[in-house]
Amino acid sequence: MLRIGMLTSGGDCQALNAAMRGVVKGIFSAREDVEIYGFQDGYKGLIYSNFKMLTSRDFSGILTRGGTILGTSRQPFKMMRVPDENGLDKVEAMKHTYHKLSLDCLVILGGNGTHKTANMLREEGLNVITLPKTIDNDLWGTEMTFGFQSAVDVATDTIDRIHTTATSHSRVFIIEVMGHKVGHVTLHAGIAGGADIVLIPEIPYDIDVIADVIQGRSAAGKSFTILAVAEGAISKEDAKLSKKEYKEKLANRKYPSIVFELAEQVEKATGKEVRITVPGHTQRGGSPVPYDRVFSSRVGAKAAEMILNGEYGYMVGMKNGETVMVPLEEVAGKLKFVDPNCSLIKEARMMGISFGDKVGEEEEAVPVDAALPKAVKATEEVPAKEKGKKKEKKVKKAKKEKKEKDKK
Numbered sequence: 001m002l003r004i005g006m007l008t009s010g011g012d013c014q015a016l017n018a019a020m021r022g023v024v025k026g027i028f029s030a031r032e033d034v035e036i037y038g039f040q041d042g043y044k045g046l047i048y049s050n051f052k053m054l055t056s057r058d059f060s061g062i063l064t065r066g067g068t069i070l071g072t073s074r075q076p077f078k079m080m081r082v083p084d085e086n087g088l089d090k091v092e093a094m095k096h097t098y099h100k101l102s103l104d105c106l107v108i109l110g111g112n113g114t115h116k117t118a119n120m121l122r123e124e125g126l127n128v129i130t131l132p133k134t135i136d137n138d139l140w141g142t143e144m145t146f147g148f149q150s151a152v153d154v155a156t157d158t159i160d161r162i163h164t165t166a167t168s169h170s171r172v173f174i175i176e177v178m179g180h181k182v183g184h185v186t187l188h189a190g191i192a193g194g195a196d197i198v199l200i201p202e203i204p205y206d207i208d209v210i211a212d213v214i215q216g217r218s219a220a221g222k223s224f225t226i227l228a229v230a231e232g233a234i235s236k237e238d239a240k241l242s243k244k245e246y247k248e249k250l251a252n253r254k255y256p257s258i259v260f261e262l263a264e265q266v267e268k269a270t271g272k273e274v275r276i277t278v279p280g281h282t283q284r285g286g287s288p289v290p291y292d293r294v295f296s297s298r299v300g301a302k303a304a305e306m307i308l309n310g311e312y313g314y315m316v317g318m319k320n321g322e323t324v325m326v327p328l329e330e331v332a333g334k335l336k337f338v339d340p341n342c343s344l345i346k347e348a349r350m351m352g353i354s355f356g357d358k359v360g361e362e363e364e365a366v367p368v369d370a371a372l373p374k375a376v377k378a379t380e381e382v383p384a385k386e387k388g389k390k391k392e393k394k395v396k397k398a399k400k401e402k403k404e405k406d407k408k
């Protein structure tokens, strides 16, 4: 008997169901002696042993259905080692559920936070395979995550709709696109929707540049301007703050989000009327686009192959259009940012899209990591293992220096 546990964790997105369907179809095409345990609401279900036994029939007819048939929740990684209100050790509880049900493996669908916990469970000795879910497309080790293309589709549609009304009025329109830490969705939707200004966390903006672009368009006879702005867009002043200072600023901000602050600044600097649109969670809702259906089915089927071969401890990712197995320890704790020097950004600039920065001044090609603003970069975490390695190197160096000093 093959016993598989499955859970979806973190913010939902399109194609979660399609991915699970891919796993189950793949497994049942090779074996019949399979039991599927679906944990409810992500890691919560694993911690509190809340599951339902599913058959292959439960996965029929869900290819196009948004959301997740298992439910999901956010269970922050940093709280995993903190006992719950009744003193329950969550990690031990998850291991207990796994062993109690004699599971052969866990299939975990999730984004960044989910992968940190998945890797921890691997380190604790559980067999884990993960699938790359997030609209943000910010998972390390894979070119693509499912949900991304669908979210881009929704955000683009919003910009398209704004376009027709924008042309009728001499206004500035700001569309807030999801992505607190990275700007992949905003960048793609901004280009696809023909936004004039695209603001992403990886490229801090200068309000004077934004005002100049808007006035420049007016002077050229273009009465409206469209801005696609990521939730995590950051001004060049704020980008200089430490992570702590920036967090404090956000906590005390009088605006619900960055676009409201920006709207006020734009109105002041240009005297133009500004309107804000926040598509919010519509970007994660509805049916997956065909790309996501295909991609999620592929990673699901690949996971099935891995389970049948007993290959655990990996995320299924995509490299050069092929599904690949990426070791979990390489994925956990890292983010895939937009490289401010990538060709997509350069091409967008060539088409006249402004990123709200002064072009030419900071154009020196620098590695993506060095180019990231301080406050954004501070969110990129170094995996514990790498931290350990760095410490080890430091100790070795100090020992060597001491030896040399003693010799002298």
Ligand code: F6P
Pocket (backbone or CB within 6 Å): 011, 074, 111, 134, 135, 136, 178, 179, 180, 231, 284
């Ligand atoms: O990580 C996916 C995501 O949709 C982000 O783009 C967004 O910033 C965040 O989740 C919203 O989270 P929540 O659904 O918890 O409000």
